[in-house]
Amino acid sequence: MLYRKNKKGEELSILGFGCMRLPTKAGLIDFNRAQAQIRYAYEHGVNYFDTAYIYHAGQSEGFLGKALKGIREEVNVATKLPPYLVKKPEDINKIFGTQLKRLQTDYVDYYLMHALKDLSTWEGLVENGILKFIDEAKEKGTIRNIGFSFHGNSNEFVRIIDAYDWDFCQIQWNYTDEFTQAGTGGLEYAHSKGIPVIIMEPLLGGHLANKLAEDEQKVFDNASVKRSNAEWGLRWVWNNPAVTVVLSGMGEEAHVEENIRTADEGLPNSMTKEELKVVDDVCAAIKKKRRIPCTGCGYCMPCPAGVDIPECFDNFNTIYSVSKGRAMSRYIGFTSGLTGGVASNAGKCVKCGKCAKHCPQSIEIPDRIEDVRQEFEGLVFKAAMLMKKGMKIGKNDKREA
Numbered sequence: 014m015l016y017r018k019n020k021k022g023e024e025l026s027i028l029g030f031g032c033m034r035l036p037t038k039a040g041l042i043d044f045n046r047a048q049a050q051i052r053y054a055y056e057h058g059v060n061y062f063d064t065a066y067i068y069h070a071g072q073s074e075g076f077l078g079k080a081l082k083g084i085r086e087e088v089n090v091a092t093k094l095p096p097y098l099v100k101k102p103e104d105i106n107k108i109f110g111t112q113l114k115r116l117q118t119d120y121v122d123y124y125l126m127h128a129l130k131d132l133s134t135w136e137g138l139v140e141n142g143i144l145k146f147i148d149e150a151k152e153k154g155t156i157r158n159i160g161f162s163f164h165g166n167s168n169e170f171v172r173i174i175d176a177y178d179w180d181f182c183q184i185q186w187n188y189t190d191e192f193t194q195a196g197t198g199g200l201e202y203a204h205s206k207g208i209p210v211i212i213m214e215p216l217l218g219g220h221l222a223n224k225l226a227e228d229e230q231k232v233f234d235n236a237s238v239k240r241s242n243a244e245w246g247l248r249w250v251w252n253n254p255a256v257t258v259v260l261s262g263m264g265e266e267a268h269v270e271e272n273i274r275t276a277d278e279g280l281p282n283s284m285t286k287e288e289l290k291v292v293d294d295v296c297a298a299i300k301k302k303r304r305i306p307c308t309g310c311g312y313c314m315p316c317p318a319g320v321d322i323p324e325c326f327d328n329f330n331t332i333y334s335v336s337k338g339r340a341m342s343r344y345i346g347f348t349s350g351l352t353g354g355v356a357s358n359a360g361k362c363v364k365c366g367k368c369a370k371h372c373p374q375s376i377e378i379p380d381r382i383e384d385v386r387q388e389f390e391g392l393v394f395k396a397a398m399l400m401k402k403g404m405k406i407g408k409n410d411k412r413e414a
């Protein structure tokens with residue numbers, strides 16, 4: 014196992030174990046099997062285990078607490094605060110108390126604000142007293158490092174990075190996300206400020222490992238270097254020196270073993286030009302299937318009506334390059350505001366046309382945004398918006414009371 018350092022100079026294994034896709038049996042985490050995987054990873058040098066309040070419908074933290082019994086002090090535990098469940102200051106302490114109990118520990122090594130999408134979600138937490146909570150928790154030693162996980166565009170990522178003195182952050186990054194999400198620009202910006210970056214979705218939820226289309230797979234198969242798809246994807250992420258830990262949501266023994274073997278070779282700048290070209294070619298074959306030639310540059314932003322244009326287009330393209338299911342769940346999760354922040358969906362477009370003037374790809378943005386609206390904003394999306402409305406009403410009611 015190779016290690017990279019955090020802000021304090023502590024060594025973190027470059028492979029982190031993500032506990033969101035653990036093996037299950039009859040809808041519950043298969044404890045014996047999942048614990049054996051965790052222990053195997055630990056014995057082979059993995060020292061970073063990542064969970065969240067909501068993973069496996071609330072079972073993941075409790076599982077991890079039990080699975081790490083006897084070795085908890087030897088490893089780093091990361092877990093996350095769901096901002097949308099914080100309606101008043103007391104909620105933060107209550108959720109954190111539950112997490113410590115579930116994890117059978119009296120401290121968390123890496124505590125993240127879960128899935129921030131924009132600065133306003135962080136500001137909402139600040140309004141609810143998160144800064145006082147962090148200061149006290151750090152003082153008491155119940156939290157060692159504070160960070161956030163992020164799903165949004167690179168402009169918002171930079172704003173959040175600049176809004177607080179973070180110990181670390183976590184972004185989605187893989188060879189198809191160089192110009193989407195926080196992007197390579199965001200990764201390098203955080204690194205330039207000395208902030209360690211944890212990577213999630215290095216294989217796009219497994220898509221880059223085992224669901225490539227025939228023409229995409231052919232590129233890897235014809236390469237002179239023989240590697241599995243997962244190995245190509247992980248090696249590409251570790252190749253960037255700005256990356257600290259790469260999380261893999263492992264649920265199969267074979268994946269744990271393979272990823273640990275691959276991590277032995279994950280040195281920064283270790284891929285040759287030819288190898289990087291192979292990955293670029295696979296990425297181009299994937300992107301060729303995208304219907305809107307949006308590069309995620311963000312020049313069209315901000316939209317005065319609050320539409321997240323690159324996010325809308327990225328989800329639309331995901332239908333053709335990955336799958337409709339993934340595109341739909343991401344669209345609902347990240348544009349409806351259901352998981353925090355303000356809504357930024359295509360339906361907010363007022364067709365002012367301001368955006369189109371700035372697009373270097375000459376995309377007819379208002380028309381394509383209308384395509385996105387028609388594709389995604391059916392009954393399921395409307396139900397999500399209604400839930401969000403209900404959550405807001407509850408919050409206001411409490412404030413007035």
Ligand code: SF4
Nearest residue numbers: 316362363365366368
């Ligand atoms: S046309 Fe629509 S998406 Fe473009 S800036 Fe105006 S409101 Fe925003």
Ligand code: SF4
Nearest residue numbers: 307308310311313372
């Ligand atoms: S300016 Fe054009 S290419 Fe850039 S993010 Fe907006 S729509 Fe996409």
